[in-house]
Amino acid sequence: MALKVELKPNERIIIGQVVIRNDEQRTRFFIEGDAPILREKDILTAANADSPAKKIYLALQLMYLAQDPTHGHQTYFELVREFVQAAPSSLPHIHEINNCILSSDLYKALKAAKKLIAYEAELIENATRV
Template sequence: MALKVELKPHELIIVGNVVITNSDSRIRFFIDGHAPILREKDILTAETADTPAKKIYLSVQLMYLSDDIGSHHEVYFNLVREFLEAAPTALPIISEINNQILSGDFYKALKVTKKLIDYELELMSYAARR
């Protein structure tokens, strides 16, 4: 069954290692087959990965989009280790991300990493109130 994708004007999407940018009008198309797909709202860049959790998201994103997943492991594990040193209470979320990565489901790992970003924001908000 094909994946139906609708893009707003000027929205972009990554399919595999190809970036597709929509023109001036809304468009709908179908993708049949297996390739990593990320909509613009789910894409982070080095510039937008401005917190530790977002940097972890970026490293998982690179694993998801890459043909050479292993080349991103060292960066990922270093970021995770540093994050857990600062926020050990994040271990359950990190464990869930690791389980998704180990099972090869990088898209689900990205979804769980969004929980880590939310958790980080919650921790920072709590720290700012103190």
């Protein structure tokens, strides 16, 4: 079954190793086959990875898009170790991400990492209130 994708004007999408940018009109197309796909709203650039949780998301994103996802494991696990040392209460989120990695579902790991980013924002907000 093909994946239906609709792009807004000038929206970008990554399919495999290629970035595709839409023209001025809304576009719909179907993707048949197996390739990593990220819509622009889910893409994080290195410049925007300005927090520890976002750096974890970026590492996962690079693993997801890589032809050999194990290449980024060392970076990912170093970032996770530092994050858990700083915020031990984040461990349930990390376990969820790790379980997705172990089951080779890096797209779900990215979704779980978005929850980690939201959790980190909560921690920072609570810390600044005190």
